[in-house]
Each structure stands twice: as structure tokens, then as C-alpha cells.
Amino acid sequence: MSGRYVRNKQVKLKNYVSTVLKETDMEVQSCDIILDLKEGSKDDVLVKNLYLSCDPYMRIRMSGQNISHSPPFKVGQVLEGFGVSKVVLSNNPCFKPGDYVSSWTMWEEYSVIAGGERLEVVDPSFAPLSYYLGALGMPGFTAYVGLFEILKPKGGETIFVSAASGAVGQMVGQLAREAGLFVVGSAGSKQKVDLLRNKLGYDAAFNYKEEDDLVSALRTHCPRGIDMYFENVGGKVLDAVLENMNSFGRIAVSGMISQYDTDKKDGVFNLYKIISRRITIQGFLQSDYVHLWPKFMELMTGYLNASKVVYFEDFAQGLDNAPNAFCRLMSGEKIGKQIITVAEDY
Amino acid sequence: MSGRYVRNKQVKLKNYVSTVLKETDMEVQSCDIILDLKEGSKDDVLVKNLYLSCDPYMRIRMSGQNISHSPPFKVGQVLEGFGVSKVVLSNNPCFKPGDYVSSWTMWEEYSVIAGGERLEVVDPSFAPLSYYLGALGMPGFTAYVGLFEILKPKGGETIFVSAASGAVGQMVGQLAREAGLFVVGSAGSKQKVDLLRNKLGYDAAFNYKEEDDLVSALRTHCPRGIDMYFENVGGKVLDAVLENMNSFGRIAVSGMISQYDTDKKDGVFNLYKIISRRITIQGFLQSDYVHLWPKFMELMTGYLNASKVVYFEDFAQGLDNAPNAFCRLMSGEKIGKQIITVAEDY
Structure with a gap:
């Protein structure tokens, strides 16, 4: 263990929600973590989360009932979802520091992705990174x-x-x-x-x-x-x-x-x-259709290259605004894809 | 026109039905008809109805709303449905007097089937005639x-x-x-x-x-x-x-x-x-699947021949009991297939 200490802000579920979701059903907390990977943690990847995706199915996971394809969130735990992240440290031969990845990550600033699972390198020169949570996600x-x-x-x-x-x-x-x-x-x-x-x-x-x-x-x-x-x-x-x-x-x-x-x-x-x-x-x-992903990417990148398809996004700035952003998704106030910008890329 | 006069009992819709069907929503009336086919009525067939089928979709047709695949019944008109009948007179080369036919007929004793449409000869020696309204229908x-x-x-x-x-x-x-x-x-x-x-x-x-x-x-x-x-x-x-x-x-x-x-x-x-x-x-x-009818008949006659399949029917005797029989279908009082015996075969 040799990393430096950093703040890690996190968004947690505060309680199960059975009626209309309120911002106060989530809470934002910070803790300090060491920016490092455990020794011997084979294939793990430490990422800095840049963009997080607000998706309606996550609301079902907040109900505490086992009715989504994904298991319910647990009270007090950090929310989980799709993101775009940047690799900080990697014990995984497929990813190196500086890589941009689409990820199945946590609603926090830094996440350790065990085994590098469900990470995929994405190309920031082709499309805005946030598109990998929407048009290309x-x-x-x-x-x-x-x-x-x-x-x-x-x-x-x-x-x-x-x-x-x-x-x-x-x-x-x-x-x-x-x-x-x-x-x-x-x-x-x-x-x-x-x-x-x-x-x-x-x-x-x-x-x-x-x-x-x-x-x-x-x-x-x-x-x-x-x-x-x-x-x-x-x-x-x-x-x-x-x-x-x-x-x-x-x-x-x-x-x-x-x-x-x-x-x-x-x-x-x-x-x-x-x-x-x-x-x-x-x-x-x-x-259930991941085998079609390459065909989808071919079609969609073609459309984007030819400017045949556009994509509208609504950005909330920072994890402090994440509860509000998710409520805006559910109430329909946002326009287009609701995204949380966790950090500008640097 | 050379036929004899016979009574023709009929079951008519008395009024449209929006709540629970009652026997009095239908009425049984008799008239006299001449047992004959109009001259020049090419392909028409006059049948004596033996068995009539009570089917739930008919209830939708009694609502007056255009929500079934078949058009609504009209108030005052004789009900229409599946039946098994015996050919009395025929101007149609496909059917001769004495043939038993499955039919798209009317709830009455005698019906003229224009053009012989939707008539099909059935074999009374293979299965009880009423089966052509159920297991084989x-x-x-x-x-x-x-x-x-x-x-x-x-x-x-x-x-x-x-x-x-x-x-x-x-x-x-x-x-x-x-x-x-x-x-x-x-x-x-x-x-x-x-x-x-x-x-x-x-x-x-x-x-x-x-x-x-x-x-x-x-x-x-x-x-x-x-x-x-x-x-x-x-x-x-x-x-x-x-x-x-x-x-x-x-x-x-x-x-x-x-x-x-x-x-x-x-x-x-x-x-x-x-x-x-x-x-x-x-x-x-x-x-929509009539092309599969021969395959179905092959399977089902095989099962019936081998006594692998049985079929339960509930018979109401005579058209006077038809309104009651249809109400029993809707209330679930009947057991098995609800059939109206219009006439014993003779």
C-alpha cells in the first residue's frame, strides 16, 4: 500500500422508497480512501468516475423489493450503475492508467472494479465520453x-x-x-x-x-x-x-x-x-442480446459519423447534485439523457 | 317453390347487454317457413341444425360494441355461431341431402347457408357429432x-x-x-x-x-x-x-x-x-391458422382413436333452453363444452 489519501464522495441509499422518491431518500457522504489497489488483487482496476448514468430501473432497486432483474439496493450502501471512468491504477493486463472505460461502477468519485469486470475501453476521440452512457451505451x-x-x-x-x-x-x-x-x-x-x-x-x-x-x-x-x-x-x-x-x-x-x-x-x-x-x-x-453489440456499434457509429443521429443530454454537475438529478429523471423534468458529471476529465 | 311448411324456432338477441347477461336478454320465437331453396340460388344449402355451440366470444358480440373480431349481433336478429347440421336440400355439388356438416349457422331449426359457405362434411361414424363443435372443432x-x-x-x-x-x-x-x-x-x-x-x-x-x-x-x-x-x-x-x-x-x-x-x-x-x-x-x-387444420385433425383423431383424449360436454335440450344454456356458459355453471341439442338426428 503506497497510494495517497484522497476524498471519496459517495451517494448512498438512505431508506427504501415506496411512494414518490425524494432527494432525502439518498445521502451524499465523503470518506478518505487510499488511492491504491490491494497487493495481490489480481485483475482489479481502480477508476476515477467521470460520468454516471441515471436510469429508471435503478428506481425499482430502491424499493427494497426483489422485482427488478438486478437485486435491490441495500440501505446505507453506495448506489451502483453504468458510468464512464478513467483508469487510475490497474492490475489487469487489459487496462492501463489513462484508459477511458465504460463501466459498471458505483456512485462515488473513485471505485475499485474487482477483476476489471464489465469494463470496456472507449474512444474519447470518436464521441463525447458521456455518449457511451447513451447513444453508444x-x-x-x-x-x-x-x-x-x-x-x-x-x-x-x-x-x-x-x-x-x-x-x-x-x-x-x-x-x-x-x-x-x-x-x-x-x-x-x-x-x-x-x-x-x-x-x-x-x-x-x-x-x-x-x-x-x-x-x-x-x-x-x-x-x-x-x-x-x-x-x-x-x-x-x-x-x-x-x-x-x-x-x-x-x-x-x-x-x-x-x-x-x-x-x-x-x-x-x-x-x-x-x-x-x-x-x-x-x-x-x-x-440478453449482447451478441448483437458489434452490429449495433457499427450502425450507430455510422449514423453519428454521418450526422444522421443526434443525442440530447442533461448534465447535473457533481455528486452533490446526484440525488436531485435522479429525482428529475423520475419526475420527467430533465430533457434527454440524465447524466451526472462527477469530474471533468483531467 | 314446392316445399312443405315447417315451424322454425329461432333465438334472437332482444337487447344489447352491458352488465351480466340474463336469459331475458334473448328471446325464443317461432315462425313458419317453406322448406325450400329459392330457384336459381346457386350453391345454397338448406340445413336442419342438430347441435349449436355456445362460445364465450358470442357474449362480446351481444355488447353492441365493435370489439370482437366478428361484428356485433344486431338487436332482433337471430344469433349466429358454430353448429353441426344435416343437409336437407342442396343446390351445391359439394353437399347432398343427408350429409352431416359442421357449419357456420344460425340459432334456429332450419337455416339456409348461402353458397354453402363454411360447411364441411363430417363423419358421424368416427365420433359423436357434437365433438365437431369441441374436441374436433x-x-x-x-x-x-x-x-x-x-x-x-x-x-x-x-x-x-x-x-x-x-x-x-x-x-x-x-x-x-x-x-x-x-x-x-x-x-x-x-x-x-x-x-x-x-x-x-x-x-x-x-x-x-x-x-x-x-x-x-x-x-x-x-x-x-x-x-x-x-x-x-x-x-x-x-x-x-x-x-x-x-x-x-x-x-x-x-x-x-x-x-x-x-x-x-x-x-x-x-x-x-x-x-x-x-x-x-x-x-x-x-x-389465422387454418392451414394447420389437417395436422390438427390427424393428431386429434389419433388421440381419440387411442382413447388418449376424452371430452366432456354439457347438453341443453332444445332451443327453448338455449338462453339458459348460454347464461350457464357465462356464469360457469356448465361443465365442459356447452352445447345445445336442437334436434335428435332423424
């Missing part, structure tokens, strides 16, 4: 898998995307547009709807909070009905979609964010419509 | 399609079937047993549950009306979880199933009878579970 890949592996679009079909300017939704919309589909999105503010219409190339878009009758709104904006629905929100929107689905429609369920941050879940009442219309509803996780 | 084919085309079982998996002794359910259970699955069923009376356990070869069965906690009941009876669910009922049962589904589980939605005969639909609250467990829910209609 899990959300982008979720969009790719849901669209091409689950929904399997045919040219000219109509796709509806909820949370359409979010981390995943904005990629679904753009990939769908490039695939020649009629693309309709909903979001929760005028600013987001403007983004959908003017920057993300949606053919039609509306603010679901301003519609008394979601069924009619969808009918208006999807004049040929809905062939595919990329489901990010659940609840009332799903019911309205079911009313507007065409025969042999497909629904890819990526998330149901409206159901995560509440103790009053919405019932879905129109499910019976899937019989006469022969609708398929499929839940999926991108992690 | 639409319900049997629905079971076959749902199990083999939608659920696609792998040996050793657990399948749960609701309405498990019903027209479709009893066939699903027996086909699943023959396919080497662990087969669990629910039904709404002790007598039905006895049937499931002792005659239909279910590995486990329970009376859902006697269970306060359906989630626990399913956990008990499906100790390895549920890989496949053949959905006939909807509502609360579906919610409890979602709690017990294994990863990569499949749900084939054939019907949701609990949601047809009520103005208070149940919400489904556990849909979000399909994400982390990667569950697929697929609505289907047997009519």
Missing part, C-alpha cells in the same frame, strides 16, 4: 434491440414511442425514422415535444399531459393506427395504445416508468383487445 | 394452435391453464400432458377440479373461488414456477400468474371470459413484471 442498445429484434418493423408501418425524447426514446425515434417508418412520439412538456418535432425527426408528437383523451390524441396523430409501440411508460398510455393498435401489432416493453415511483399502480383495462387484434406484448432486456 | 383447434404455435412447449416445462375444464381448457390440458409437460389447472367448482385431477390428467388443480390468495395457490401448485400460461379468463388470475411466471415465460391469450360479462373490468397491475422476466403475451385467433 445501454439506452442506445436498448432502442436497437427493441426496435429490430422485438418489433421487427416493416417499411411504412407506424410506430408510437412513449417517453419519446428520453434516453432510449430519442434513439428509437431516430432509428425508426431511418428505417422508413411513420414515427409518432409523446412526451411531457412543450419543450420536449418541440425537440421531437424539430430535432429528432418525429413525424408527429404530442404532450400527453395536455391531452384529456389519450385515445383520441393517438387516433389523431396515428391516422393509420399503431403497428408497433415502444413502451417506456406503462399505465394509462398503454391502455390508450391498445385502443389504437392495428391487427398483428407488436408492443416491445422496455420500461414502465410511470409505475416505478408510486404506491398506486395503474391497472391496465384493455388487455382483452390483444385477442381479436392478435397483438403480441413482449418484455425484454438488452442484456 | 374450433375449441380443440384453438387449444392446438395456442399450445403448439403460440406457447411452443419444451418438454418438462410447467403450463398453467385457466378455465381448465372448459371447451378449450380440457383439450389444452390433455394435449399438454401428452407433450410431457407438468400441467396445472384452475376451475370454479369442486366437481370441475375433480374432473381435472381424475379424468383429464392434470398434475395439479385448484378451485380459484376457494382461494383467498391466488398468488400463493399458484406457488403451491406450480412448485417450479409457470413457464407457459394458456389464458382463458383474464383479470385477477392473470395478475397472480404474472407473479409466478418464470423468466422467458409465454402467455397465449385465447380468451378473457371474466371480462366479457360485466361492466366493471378488472385492471391488470403486474404487467411491469414482463420486463425483468422477459415474458411474451400473445393474443391469437385460431382462424
